[in-house]
Amino acid sequence: MENMSLREKKKIETKNRIFEVSGKLFKEKGFENTTIDEITKEAGIAKGTFFNYFPTKESLVFYFAEQKADLIYDLTENETIDHLHTKEKIKKFLVALAESYEKDKDLTRSLFFEYGRYIKNPRNAPDKNRNPHSRLIKTILDLLEEGIEKREVKVSIDARIAAEVLNAVYFHTLVVWLKSDSELSFSRDISAKIDLLFGGIGDEYNVGYRS
Amino acid sequence: MENMSLREKKKIETKNRIFEVSGKLFKEKGFENTTIDEITKEAGIAKGTFFNYFPTKESLVFYFAEQKADLIYDLTENETIDHLHTKEKIKKFLVALAESYEKDKDLTRSLFFEYGRYIKNPRNAPDKNRNPHSRLIKTILDLLEEGIEKREVKVSIDARIAAEVLNAVYFHTLVVWLKSDSELSFSRDISAKIDLLFGGIGDEYNVGYRS
DNA sequence: TTTTAAATATGACCATGGTCATTGATGACC
DNA sequence: GGTCATCAATGACCATGGTCATATTTAAAA
Numbered sequence: 001m002e003n004m005s006l007r008e009k010k011k012i013e014t015k016n017r018i019f020e021v022s023g024k025l026f027k028e029k030g031f032e033n034t035t036i037d038e039i040t041k042e043a044g045i046a047k048g049t050f051f052n053y054f055p056t057k058e059s060l061v062f063y064f065a066e067q068k069a070d071l072i073y074d075l076t077e078n079e080t081i082d083h084l085h086t087k088e089k090i091k092k093f094l095v096a097l098a099e100s101y102e103k104d105k106d107l108t109r110s111l112f113f114e115y116g117r118y119i120k121n122p123r124n125a126p127d128k129n130r131n132p133h134s135r136l137i138k139t140i141l142d143l144l145e146e147g148i149e150k151r152e153v154k155v156s157i158d159a160r161i162a163a164e165v166l167n168a169v170y171f172h173t174l175v176v177w178l179k180s181d182s183e184l185s186f187s188r189d190i191s192a193k194i195d196l197l198f199g200g201i202g203d204e205y206n207v208g209y210r211s
Numbered sequence: 212m213e214n215m216s217l218r219e220k221k222k223i224e225t226k227n228r229i230f231e232v233s234g235k236l237f238k239e240k241g242f243e244n245t246t247i248d249e250i251t252k253e254a255g256i257a258k259g260t261f262f263n264y265f266p267t268k269e270s271l272v273f274y275f276a277e278q279k280a281d282l283i284y285d286l287t288e289n290e291t292i293d294h295l296h297t298k299e300k301i302k303k304f305l306v307a308l309a310e311s312y313e314k315d316k317d318l319t320r321s322l323f324f325e326y327g328r329y330i331k332n333p334r335n336a337p338d339k340n341r342n343p344h345s346r347l348i349k350t351i352l353d354l355l356e357e358g359i360e361k362r363e364v365k366v367s368i369d370a371r372i373a374a375e376v377l378n379a380v381y382f383h384t385l386v387v388w389l390k391s392d393s394e395l396s397f398s399r400d401i402s403a404k405i406d407l408l409f410g411g412i413g414d415e416y417n418v419g420y421r422s
Numbered sequence: 423t424t425t426t427a428a429a430t431a432t433g434a435c436c437a438t439g440g441t442c443a444t445t446g447a448t449g450a451c452c
Numbered sequence: 453g454g455t456c457a458t459c460a461a462t463g464a465c466c467a468t469g470g471t472c473a474t475a476t477t478t479a480a481a482a
Contacts (some may be wrong), residue, residue, distance in 0.1 A: 007448060007459075014460095030338020035438060046462040051440065087413060144412075153412055158403070162412050165404050168383030174276070176375070192371055193376050201355075201364055201373050204299060218429070218478060225431095246468060257432040262470065 015053050017043045022060055029059070068100055069135060087198050090140060094170050094194070095187045098137075101174070102186070105137050107177060137167050183206030226264050228254045233271055265378070280346060283308050297358030298409050301351060305400045305405070307383050309348075312385070313397070319389060348378050382405050 003010075003103045021043040025034040026129040036057055040047045054060050084092065141163040147153035153162075173193060224287045232254040236245040247268055252260045265271050295303065312319040351373040358364035364373075384404060 005449075010447095011460080025244075036436075036440085047439095048441080048463065049461050052460065055440095057439065121315050151367075154410075157407060157410075157412060161407055164383070165380055165407055165412075166385075168380045171304075172379030172382055173376070180253075189259055192372050194367060196372055196376055197408065198411055198413035200374075200413075201368060202409035202411075216479075221478095222430085247470085248468075258469095259432055260430080265432070266470095268469065296470080 012167075014043075014045065014049070017052060018045070018053055019060075019063060023064065050060065069097075069203075073135065073139060084154040086143060086150065087194060089147075089168065091191055091194050093139065093143070094166075094190055096173055098170075098177075098186050099189065132211050136170070139161050140166050166194070169197065225254075225260070229256070229261060229264055230271075265290065266306075274415055279311055280308075281318060283311050284346065284350060287353065297361065297363040298405060299355060300358075301354050301377065302402055303351070304354070304403050305377075305401055309381075309388070309397050309401065319385075347381070348374050351377050377405070377408065381403065 018039065022034070022039050025038060025042065028034075036050055040050050043050075143158055143198065144153055144162055144166075145157045147157055148157075148159060153159075159161060170190060173186065173190050229250065233245070236249060236253065239245075247261055251261050303387050320395060351368055355364055355370045355373055355377075359366055359368075364370075381401060384397065384401050385416060388400065
């Protein structure tokens with residue numbers, strides 16, 4: 001921070017200012033109702049400058065997501081849940097994550113909107129390792145592998161696939177919940193689904209079928 | 212069709228023309244690269260007229276999705292798969308659905324984009340019962356309930372939750388596949404995940420944990 | 423047939439996200 | 453401290469999705 005050129009310092013400062021002003025305006029009026037013009041005016045920069053820092057308006061959303069995620073991911077290292085069964089650990093983690101999103105539904109909606117968008121247009125995609133999606137999968141994967149060691153998870157499963165499935169269910173449940181406007185159901189919903197995933201759908205007593 | 216007023220006939224004709232021209236242009240240049248101006252010009256109508264028929268450009272995508280889905284859903288009534296195990300039936304159905312989307316990847320990407328969008332803005336949402344998402348869940352649900360009767364699926368599970376989980380996994384796998392640009396992996400991927408879902412993640416031999 | 427009311431079509435207009443040639447600030451080098 | 457190449461800031465400009473007051477067409481009433 002000290003041995004930085006004036007240019008570098010200014011750059012960081014400008015980016016931060018854009019970020020702060022955006023956050024403030026999004027909270028006040030929502031993501032959709034905030035225009036680039038407003039952001040740049042409030043930040044005291046020209047419109048074009050914004051696009052020197054963020055390729056699109058939507059790409060801003062990722063930065064919020066990342067920031068929020070940072071607060072949550074510590075949970076996995078939290079010792080108070082260390083004694084729990086793998087299933088409960090995963091549940092706790094996903095519910096906590098969802099609850100943090102719950103606080104800013106509008107921005108969260110925009111995140112999923114943008115998630116869809118960057119499928120089509122990788123230009124907006126953030127750094128692969130930083131992106132919330134990859135991090136979530138990785139965290140679940142770690143928990144599962146730990147669970148396999150403890151024999152709380154089937155040794156025979158492919159942990160990577162299982163992580164993707166859990167992630168899919170989490171993601172989808174969140175989408176449904178965002179759509180439904182009912183604030184209450186999410187944790188119950190995700191819990192029931194995780195139970196189902198751990199127990200399986202198929203009837204193991206039905207010997208009439210194999211593989 | 213005969214006892215229709217001139218007005219009604221024209222309306223239907225115009226809507227169909229918009230639909231056909233859109234499809235043609237989307238195939239030629241992709242959804243994003245086709246403008247409303249082009250569509251209306253090619254269809255011989257004014258720009259405003261378009262919005263008398265479709266509230267947004269994106270809402271068009273749903274009509275394509277519906278149309279495509281109609282071709283696929285007959286599969287569930289297809290007698291050639293009637294003898295299969297519930298798991299295989301579901302697999303076959305989801306793979307077939309995905310393969311039909313595979314043929315028009317650009318439009319499919321736009322569909323998922325729009326899926327995200329209408330979470331935020333219900334204005335674009337199509338009729339609830341017609342929408343591909345609801346239909347998919349309902350179809351899976353039917354298959355599962357049939358499977359419960361045949362004891363190929365655990366009696367104890369909530370079929371509705373299981374259907375949502377399967378749907379989530381399907382949806383998510385499709386998204387990942389759309390993103391990855393690898394044409395080959397989808398059916399393998401979804402098959403592995405369905406296997407996992409039927410078998411379960413938890414280790415049933417680990418008696419040290421219950422519920 | 424003429425009048426009237428309602429449905430539909432129209433395109434000028436607007437808002438806003440995004441671009442880019444130009445201008446200005448910075449710092450490496452002499 | 454002056455020169456110049458590089459990097460960043462700027463805002464006029466553009467493209468495009470979407471709106472709306474007005475004009476036109478149709479159906480019904482008189």
